[in-house]
Amino acid sequence: MNVRLYILQRATAAIMAPLVLAHLAIIYYATSKGLSAADILGRTRGSIGWAAYYGLFVVAASTHGAIGVRVVAAEWAGLRGQRLDLLMWGVGLGLVALGLRAVAAVVLP
Amino acid sequence: MRPRTAAHRRNALWIAFLVHRISGLALACFLPLHFLALGLAIDGEARLDGFLKWTANPLVKLAETGLVFLLAVHMLGGIRVLVIENLPWREDQKRLAFIAGSAAIVAAALFFLSVVI
Numbered sequence: 309m310n311v312r313l314y315i316l317q318r319a320t321a322a323i324m325a326p327l328v329l330a331h332l333a334i335i336y337y338a339t340s341k342g343l344s345a346a347d348i349l350g351r352t353r354g355s356i357g358w359a360a361y362y363g364l365f366v367v368a369a370s371t372h373g374a375i376g377v378r379v380v381a382a383e384w385a386g387l388r389g390q391r392l393d394l395l396m397w398g399v400g401l402g403l404v405a406l407g408l409r410a411v412a413a414v415v416l417p
Numbered sequence: 418m419r420p421r422t423a424a425h426r427r428n429a430l431w432i433a434f435l436v437h438r439i440s441g442l443a444l445a446c447f448l449p450l451h452f453l454a455l456g457l458a459i460d461g462e463a464r465l466d467g468f469l470k471w472t473a474n475p476l477v478k479l480a481e482t483g484l485v486f487l488l489a490v491h492m493l494g495g496i497r498v499l500v501i502e503n504l505p506w507r508e509d510q511k512r513l514a515f516i517a518g519s520a521a522i523v524a525a526a527l528f529f530l531s532v533v534i
Contacts, residue, residue: 318502321495328492332524335485340531345465349458366452373445380442403448410455 309382313375320372327365352414359415366407374400433514437494440487447484478532485528490521 309317338348352358378396381387387395425431457464471477497517500507507513 318499321499325492325496325499328488332485332489336528336531339481339528345458345462345469349462349465369448373441373448376441377445380438399445403452406449406452406456409459410452413456413458 309375309379313378316371317375317379320368320375323368324365324372327361327368330361331365349414354417355415359411362411362415363408366411367404370400370403370407373403429511429514433494433497433518436490436518437498440491440494443487444491447487478529481532482525482529486521486525489524490518493517493521 337343341347374396377399378392381395382392454468455465457468472481494514494517497513500513501510
């Protein structure tokens with residue numbers, strides 16, 4: 309892992325710590341109240357705040373996850389060079405695409 | 418160079434490293450499924466509602482409890498790594514790892530209780 313990836317990995321971790329805490333609180337609230345899809349989407353659709361929160365979360369988690377998978381593939385599977393970069397970019401772009409699609413699904417009116 | 422013995426694998430901090438790595442890998446595998454489930458809302462409320470009703474299954478609740486543990490233990494383990502790398506060295510590293518693991522178990526237990534009570 310080069311210095312740029314190391315800094316990105318740590319920066320996204322620091323960004324996500326409060327986001328994960330909030331996510332856990334939301335999970336507790338939604339499951340304990342037994343919220344329906346209408347309840348959830350009624351709160352998130354058209355909300356710039358939820359769009360910003362989940363958008364940032366998706367980009368940070370995808371970046372963090374892709375770099376993490378790269379490290380594990382190098383250390384445990386012995387992957388090197390171009391294959392390693394392809395794996396990282398594939399995981400990262402795949403997660404960002406699926407994640408932003410999910411954000412659009414819950415925030416767009 | 419690989420160590421010649423496996424004695425280090427009995428060290429609490431090595432176990433903390435392994436838990437952090439495996440929880441991260443598990444979360445990376447789960448994330449696409451999570452995004453696909455939320456993406457069901459694109460096809461309308463009814464599809465997402467159908468999925469939410471499926472998650473009321475006790476086995477799914479148990480799996481969700483595991484996911485809450487993975488998320489909490491990976492976050493707390495990550496904060497531990499950030500503390501090690503950015504703050505002055507502390508002698509009580511094993512205690513910090515123990516607190517992180519225990520707090521994650523408490524978070525998962527609280528979630529489980531919130532859905533079964």
